[in-house]
Amino acid sequence: GRRYHLKYELTQYNGDNILLLCFDNTQLETLRTTQQDFVANVSHELRTPLTVLSGFLETLKDLPPEAISAEQRQHFESLMQEQTSRMLAIVSDLLTLSTLESTKLGDQPPVAIQSLIEQARAQTEALSSQQHSFHWDINQDLTITGNATELSSAITNLLTNAVRYTPSGGTISVFWGVNEQNEAVFSVTDSGLGIAPSDIPRVTERFYRVDKSRSRASGGTGLGLAITKHIAIRHNAKLQIKSKLNKGSTFSLVFPQENIASNL
Numbered sequence: 001g002r003r004y005h006l007k008y009e010l011t012q013y014n015g016d017n018i019l020l021l022c023f024d025n026t027q028l029e030t031l032r033t034t035q036q037d038f039v040a041n042v043s044h045e046l047r048t049p050l051t052v053l054s055g056f057l058e059t060l061k062d063l064p065p066e067a068i069s070a071e072q073r074q075h076f077e078s079l080m081q082e083q084t085s086r087m088l089a090i091v092s093d094l095l096t097l098s099t100l101e102s103t104k105l106g107d108q109p110p111v112a113i114q115s116l117i118e119q120a121r122a123q124t125e126a127l128s129s130q131q132h133s134f135h136w137d138i139n140q141d142l143t144i145t146g147n148a149t150e151l152s153s154a155i156t157n158l159l160t161n162a163v164r165y166t167p168s169g170g171t172i173s174v175f176w177g178v179n180e181q182n183e184a185v186f187s188v189t190d191s192g193l194g195i196a197p198s199d200i201p202r203v204t205e206r207f208y209r210v211d212k213s214r215s216r217a218s219g220g221t222g223l224g225l226a227i228t229k230h231i232a233i234r235h236n237a238k239l240q241i242k243s244k245l246n247k248g249s250t251f252s253l254v255f256p257q258e259n260i261a262s263n264l
């Protein structure tokens with residue numbers, strides 16, 4: 001089922017001789033369709049909140065002031081605020097992604113990952129608002145050469161997802177330490193929705209969501225894992241996903257031994 005894009009050029013030379021050139025444009029075409037898909041996706045993602053917003057504005061414009069109560073007006077305003085924040089989040093994630101793709105990570109200082117996890121911890125537990133039980137096994141003073149801001153957002157993304165995709169009453173276990181191969185591992189295991197085998201390779205694609213409405217409702221932009229994967233690649237790390245549908249998932253960032261700056 002593989003499709004090839006070939007381009008032929010017929011040239012005549014030497015009077016009678018004909019030269020037929022064949023170009024394999026398959027890669028170029030794949031890139032073109034990927035870009036077209038991406039532009040279509042972005043447009044769609046932004047159009048949805050814009051449509052809602054413009055609908056509300058239209059309604060409010062035509063209403064005489066006394067037609068709705070102050071309470072109803074506030075309700076409209078907060079819905080419009082929500083859509084605006086949504087668009088800002090999408091645009092800001094897209095800019096992050098584009099910076100990650102177009103720049104190189106130069107020499108980096110050692111980063112104490114444990115303190116980054118500690119910082120993300122408060123935020124994660126606040127988001128969960130006591131709906132999950134947490135286990136933090138993170139007392140490992142390893143430092144990794146890397147960019148603290150990027151590593152911090154990768155950590156936050158995985159923790160946020162665990163909270164979002166684990167129903168109330170579930171468990172979230174966080175680990176930071178060394179595995180048997182002496183690689184440094186940050187992992188988040190949840191007892192949540194899990195992901196079907198066919199979806200696992202796709203969740204790091206931009207805007208790919210297993211359940212669109214659930215992800216949108218929880219405030220996701222659909223770009224978190226794409227960003228996290230890029231950050232991992234820039235740090236020579238791997239983003240590993242193990243998951244069982246309806247059982248839960250483990251997302252791990254695995255850093256090679258060479259990136260361990262110190263074992264304090």
Ligand code: ADP
Pocket residue numbers: 157161162164165166190192193194195203204208209210211215216219220221222223224225226249
């Ligand atoms: P978002 O969460 O904003 O939709 P992400 O890129 O972070 O975007 O994740 C993409 C999709 O992967 C999510 O929509 C969800 O379907 C799935 N996913 C991510 N993390 C988990 C998890 N811990 N458990 C189950 N599904 C997940």
